[in-house]
Amino acid sequence: MGILIGEDGLPVGKKSTGGNFKVLCIDDSQFIIKQLSQIFMSRDFEVVGTAINGKQGLELYKSLYPNVDLVTLDITMPEMDGLETLQKIKESDPNAVVIMVTALGTADAVKEAIKLGAKGYIVKPLDREKVLERIGQILK
């Protein structure tokens, strides 16, 4: 399931096999969810769900399964944090594609997330082009 790259070098949210990439955004910040949704929708990704904590996000992932191609997951959240959520999503679906979104660049939490099966991470503040480039690299 490769991703198409536009003439500008940035990914377009369309699968090479047809249809749009479906994204679930889990973040306790409404502001970050809004920013990510705008970035994804500007490139034809379909944001199929948003959740403001890990617990809600996990339930949403399970109810949307198999119609989620990509999860963006915040690390620092109340209730259930990003690492625990990642672990539970991967237990439920080992093939889940999860990208961490974090304010931390090098901390242990990021390394732990990669160990737990995250495909990569995006560091905030979110820059539209950098986010799309990173998503393109991860999904290609």
Next chain:
Amino acid sequence: MRIEYINPFVEASFDILNEILGTSVKRGQLYLKKLGESMKGVAVVIGVTGQVTGRIVFDMSEATSLKLAEKLNGEKFDDFNDMARSTIAEIANMITGRAVTKLDKEGLAFDFTPPTIISGTNLNIYESEMEALIIPLDTGMGIVEINIAFKE
């Protein structure tokens, strides 16, 4: 408070605000604040643990917080609503995250809590055995004071 613990927060505040606002943020003189001195109206509190125990407060007036939220969202807010609060909390989160990343690179282990927002008039913070260092930043949309109190 050790300067090597403080500097990453000063640099991160400066860098993140410049990056996200696209303006030239100016730093004022650092000073110490007496306990119980009143806050400006909107305070984002982040707890810090690890090499130190303490907290950072990002302190600004409601007018400044609204201007910052409007700039980052590209829309006008009539009041300090959920989206405005979320935006201001996220600025504090990004600054703290960048600072903790810098500290991590120096081999200093710090961790932090999700941000909590407190707003209202006549806000005061009372702490025992702690003195707060204030870093005033002129964002061009009003002053944001980074108020740091760490105990080793």
